Amino acid sequence: MLILGIDPGTAIMGYGLIEKNGQKLSPVTYSCWRTPSDLPMPDRLRMLYESLEDFLGEYSPDVMAVEELFFNRNTTTAITVGQARGVILLSAARRNIEVSEYTPLQVKQAVVGYGKADKKQIQYMVKAILSLQETPKPDDTADALAIAICHAHSMGRRINGGMFK
Structure with a gap:
């Protein structure tokens, strides 16, 4: 099974x-x-959409896993990340690809075993779990791989489209 993990963003969108x-x-x-x-947001979203569409056409993943929108104090960042997520969800829907969403806490727990893990711990475990020679860069790429790993670890606990707790 091919699992595509995506860390949404408009400046950088990581995928694994x-x-x-x-x-x-x-x-x-x-x-x-x-x-x-320096590009207007509609053009940036179009670029992301076209890149994702090309990728989906080439690799045909079975499922997609996306980080849920985490909203803290920066509303501008939350809005742009939400727009990037819209592009991702649209691309998945157009190709009938199932999408699962995970919070940062769920990803950290699934990959590191600790919900307050830092970036370095996540990167170390991604590298170890996937037997990579080097740590994936930038952070967005490592995060996308962590999201895919989270989904892979969660698949056995899914019942009727929801998480079994």
């Missing part, structure tokens, strides 16, 4: 495609898409 074969997780490809900050 992994394959789950039994209990084994293997990296397929991972990187990020970047948009120039």
